[in-house]
Structure formats: structure tokens, C-alpha cells
Amino acid sequence: MHRSCLMLLTALGLVAANADASAQVYPSRPITIISPFPAGGSIDVVSRLLAERMRASLGQPIIVENVTGASGSIGTGRVARAAGDGYTLGIGNLPTHVINGAALRLNYDVLQDFEPVALLTTQSLLILAKNTVPAQDLRGLIDWLKANPGKASQGTSGPGSIVHLAGVLFQKETGTRFEFVPYRGNTVQELVAGHVDLTFDLAANSLPQVHAGTVRAYAVSAGSRLAAAPGIPTVDEAGLPAFHISTWFALFAPKATPKAVIAKLNAAVVDALADPAVRTRLADLGQEIPPLGQQTPDALGAFHKAAIDKWWPIIKAAGVKAE
Numbered sequence: 001m002h003r004s005c006l007m008l009l010t011a012l013g014l015v016a017a018n019a020d021a022s023a024q025v026y027p028s029r030p031i032t033i034i035s036p037f038p039a040g041g042s043i044d045v046v047s048r049l050l051a052e053r054m055r056a057s058l059g060q061p062i063i064v065e066n067v068t069g070a071s072g073s074i075g076t077g078r079v080a081r082a083a084g085d086g087y088t089l090g091i092g093n094l095p096t097h098v099i100n101g102a103a104l105r106l107n108y109d110v111l112q113d114f115e116p117v118a119l120l121t122t123q124s125l126l127i128l129a130k131n132t133v134p135a136q137d138l139r140g141l142i143d144w145l146k147a148n149p150g151k152a153s154q155g156t157s158g159p160g161s162i163v164h165l166a167g168v169l170f171q172k173e174t175g176t177r178f179e180f181v182p183y184r185g186n187t188v189q190e191l192v193a194g195h196v197d198l199t200f201d202l203a204a205n206s207l208p209q210v211h212a213g214t215v216r217a218y219a220v221s222a223g224s225r226l227a228a229a230p231g232i233p234t235v236d237e238a239g240l241p242a243f244h245i246s247t248w249f250a251l252f253a254p255k256a257t258p259k260a261v262i263a264k265l266n267a268a269v270v271d272a273l274a275d276p277a278v279r280t281r282l283a284d285l286g287q288e289i290p291p292l293g294q295q296t297p298d299a300l301g302a303f304h305k306a307a308i309d310k311w312w313p314i315i316k317a318a319g320v321k322a323e
Helices: 003-025 042-058 070-081 094-103 138-147 162-174 187-192 203-212 259-274 276-284 297-318
Strands: 031-035 062-066 088-093 114-130 153-156 179-182 198-202 215-220 246-254
Touching: 031 042, 031 070, 042 062, 042 088, 042 114, 042 246, 042 259, 042 276, 070 088, 070 094, 070 246, 088 094, 088 114, 094 162, 094 246, 094 297, 114 138, 114 162, 114 187, 114 203, 114 259, 114 297, 138 162, 138 215, 153 162, 153 187, 162 179, 162 198, 162 297, 187 198, 187 203, 187 215, 198 203, 203 215, 246 259, 246 297, 259 276, 259 297
Parallel strands: 031 062, 031 088, 153 179, 153 198
Antiparallel strands: 088 246, 114 198, 114 215, 114 246
């Protein structure tokens, strides 16, 4: 074999050996998880809960750094540009890794520039209305909206938010039409106050008002009922099959992070999600832990791609721009 070819093969072998060695000793220093939204929010709380439990598995400190702004794209962009060595990770969600890709001009690709590590939690939405809306069930609500086109209003948490997009999809699926009213705060409070007629909101936010009887819940946007509110039917049961919408949190690494490193990180996440104390805390926060088979990197990759395939055409057709 030609001498230059032998030298090239030797060099490639050394690179591969070094990569394998790095993966075997990983992690050898602290890891940073970038949370792309302000401290105190649910994504930040989940990030810190996860980091503390993963530290026990990985044997290194895990620092959560809040890098905020531009609908989460600043922090997410920092993860995309980080070295693929497993020492900079990012918590992502539906806005950062799906909605922003269609609603913002980004200098990174939300699908191609990340390696999936694990799906952490999901949260379903409730279809809600103020008590004075005459409909007693979901089919009745749809009939009422059809009989009053353009007259009802839905509270949203801003253009491009999951609450807004849920309304866009609902109109598309039901042939109804109503006005969107954006708010900075909790849309359920606007519903209680009677400022809007309906909304879609996270079960964790709205269940206290549902239980108190200050708003009416028609259905949960999932294929199974909520353990915390078993009396609320699923959308399939209520007459709007497959209107399944959830927000979620997931852990991502930069592109080209070695598979062995991804495997170690995934194992640490799986251990964390199996911890009874972690599970109890997440349940208290209204978070649902996915089944074990959905906690793999491949499962997250498929889940992420399916979310993009579902939401991008809706976002683009509606001309939605994130704020």
C-alpha cells in the first residue's frame, strides 16, 4: 500500500481511538444545560430538577444557564453552535424546536443541527370556555361557534404560541371562525373574568379553575384521560378524534455529539425519570412522563420530526410569526 495511504489510515485510526477514549471517560468536567427561557418558568424548573438528579448518575456537576430572548432562539442557537462534545446541552420544547423553525428566521436548523437525547415530559391542553357559553359539551361548542361565525373570541398567549396554534388548528378541523385576543398573562384568568369566550390551555394551569367551577372544560387534547381530572373526556370521546396537542420538554445535544456520549446522557435521563421523587415533583408540576420506550434518542428524533411535519404547514398557511 502506498506510504501516504498508510499514514492517512493511521491518522484516521488515531482520531477514532481518541474519540472512543473521550467517550469512555465522559464526563470528566462539569456539564452546562442551557435553558432558553427565564428562571422560574416550568422549563427552567424541569431543567434544574433533571440536572440535580443526572449529576448523581454522571458524577459531575450540571449547571443550568438561562440564556433568554427571541422566543428561546438565542439560547437554542448557542447550543446549535456549541462543540459536539457533550458538555453543552439544551432543553428544548415545541416553541424552540418546532414553531421557531417556521415562524422565525434562524441561523441554525432546528432539525439538522441537534442530536436528540431524550423526551422528558409532555403536557396536554384542555379545551375551555367561560361558564356563560351555552354549549354543554364539545359538539355543542362547535355547533355554537358555527352558528356565530366571527363573534366569539379566544384568548391566546401571543402569536405563535401553542395556545394560538391550537386555536388555528381547531378552526381548521371544525370549520369554525372566531377572533384571537393576545394576552401576556394567563389566558384562563381572562376566561374567568369573562373577557374572552374560550381558550386552550395547559392542564396544569387550568385545572384549579376547572375544579373550582369557574370555567368549563370540554375535553383534553390527548388520547387518554388525565389522572388529575378523570371526569374530563378525551377529544376522541368528545367528538373531535385525533385533535391531539401537547407541549413537551426534551434534551438535545449539538450536532455530531458522539453516540457513546448520547447513550450516557440518555441513561442518566432515564434514571432520573425513574426516580420516585422526580416523578412526584413532575406530576405536581402537571408534567406527564413518557413511557420508557419513548425515552430513547431515536424515539425523540421521530417525535421531533413528526411535530415539524404536523405544525409547519399550519404555521406557514396561517402566516404566523412568533414574537
